[in-house]
Amino acid sequence: MEYDTPETLIRPDDQRMTLGPLGRSLGFLLRISQVTVFETFFAKLGDLGLKPGEFSVLWLICNNPGIRQGVVARNLHIKNARMTKLIRQFEDKGFVSRHVPDDDRRAVELTLTKEGQAFVETNAEDFFTYSLKGRSRLNAEEMAELIRLLRKYTGLEETK
Amino acid sequence: MEYDTPETLIRPDDQRMTLGPLGRSLGFLLRISQVTVFETFFAKLGDLGLKPGEFSVLWLICNNPGIRQGVVARNLHIKNARMTKLIRQFEDKGFVSRHVPDDDRRAVELTLTKEGQAFVETNAEDFFTYSLKGRSRLNAEEMAELIRLLRKYTGLEETK
DNA sequence: TATTGTTATACTCTATAACTATA
DNA sequence: TATAGTTATAGAGTATAACAATA
Numbered sequence: 001m002e003y004d005t006p007e008t009l010i011r012p013d014d015q016r017m018t019l020g021p022l023g024r025s026l027g028f029l030l031r032i033s034q035v036t037v038f039e040t041f042f043a044k045l046g047d048l049g050l051k052p053g054e055f056s057v058l059w060l061i062c063n064n065p066g067i068r069q070g071v072v073a074r075n076l077h078i079k080n081a082r083m084t085k086l087i088r089q090f091e092d093k094g095f096v097s098r099h100v101p102d103d104d105r106r107a108v109e110l111t112l113t114k115e116g117q118a119f120v121e122t123n124a125e126d127f128f129t130y131s132l133k134g135r136s137r138l139n140a141e142e143m144a145e146l147i148r149l150l151r152k153y154t155g156l157e158e159t160k
Numbered sequence: 161m162e163y164d165t166p167e168t169l170i171r172p173d174d175q176r177m178t179l180g181p182l183g184r185s186l187g188f189l190l191r192i193s194q195v196t197v198f199e200t201f202f203a204k205l206g207d208l209g210l211k212p213g214e215f216s217v218l219w220l221i222c223n224n225p226g227i228r229q230g231v232v233a234r235n236l237h238i239k240n241a242r243m244t245k246l247i248r249q250f251e252d253k254g255f256v257s258r259h260v261p262d263d264d265r266r267a268v269e270l271t272l273t274k275e276g277q278a279f280v281e282t283n284a285e286d287f288f289t290y291s292l293k294g295r296s297r298l299n300a301e302e303m304a305e306l307i308r309l310l311r312k313y314t315g316l317e318e319t320k
Numbered sequence: 321t322a323t324t325g326t327t328a329t330a331c332t333c334t335a336t337a338a339c340t341a342t343a
Numbered sequence: 344t345a346t347a348g349t350t351a352t353a354g355a356g357t358a359t360a361a362c363a364a365t366a
Binding site for chain 2 (some may be wrong): 332333334335336340341342343
């Protein structure tokens with residue numbers, strides 16, 4: 001395969017290495033970016049006791065009280081089987097309560113308890129800004145553009 | 161927490177849902193983007209029998225013959241324990257050969273076999289273009305900008 | 321019959337630490 | 344003592360299918 005300039009990835013203590021077009025591969029870059037975001041998250045919000053995806057579940061329930069469990073699962077790309085366990089953990093923690101509606105007794109509707117709401121309200125600002133604050137390699141405009149492009153790529157931009 | 165316009169994520173068969181600032185969260189967008197890329201990958205290159213990260217390992221060995229196993233692991237953010245299994249699978253498949261150098265008999269140096277090289281050469285172009293071809297929501301310039309920003313975010317851009 | 325959610329199982333990947341052999 | 348890689352084990356997350364209750 002033809003490609004332009006060989007590129008290298010430098011790690012402080014490591015050899016140089018030829019990445020070639022891998023360094024411009026969207027999938028590769030998304031993976032490395034996600035590792036970076038995770039590191040930032042755990043450095044700043046590790047004490048939260050929740051992973052990013054778990055907080056997202058609480059956030060969605062907080063903003064869509066009574067939302068169906070399956071709707072959360074599909075939209076966050078979490079499998080039903082996993083969602084069942086997650087919600088039970090949140091129930092045990094006292095953050096979420098489940099309700100089976102009379103008009104469709106197969107369904108499970110989710111709401112936050114008072115404790116769950118307090119938790120989300122206390123931590124939402126940190127959660128939504130941890131990746132933006134601090135010494136990022138991107139300035140504010142670049143970050144905004146990155147987010148706009150990712151929204152468009154995923155199909156979110158159109159649904160504003 | 162204050163935020164601007166509530167946003168919604170629409171899935172063809174699903175309810176509308178308020179995402180709020182989650183829809184502008186870098187971590188969330190990276191995750192959804194990666195799901196999208198994976199779907200594209202398996203739709204187009206599922207027959208390859210390898211996942212994106214696995215092909216990346218072969219690619220690095222191909223372009224850096226004799227590279228140390230640990231160097232590949234650190235640069236691709238794969239743990240040593242996992243890398244050991246992966247390399248053994250590639251050995252069993254006849255794609256990779258291991259060599260313990262005389263000057264440091266703890267190390268393992270990796271090269272591709274003839275079969276491994278043929279495999280990489282046959283599939284590299286598809287692998288590096290699958291996410292670019294076809295009906296993406298981004299045009300060529302937007303995709304190039306997205307990739308540039310991700311490279312900068314991850315610290316790759318500087319090392320060109 | 322189809323759908324919602326649950327349970328069970330197996331598999332992949334990660335995290336961790338103990339271990340070996342070398343340096 | 345430290346390093347490169349291996350092995351073992353446990354846990355998180357995914358994939359899949361079977362299942363119960365309900366529509």
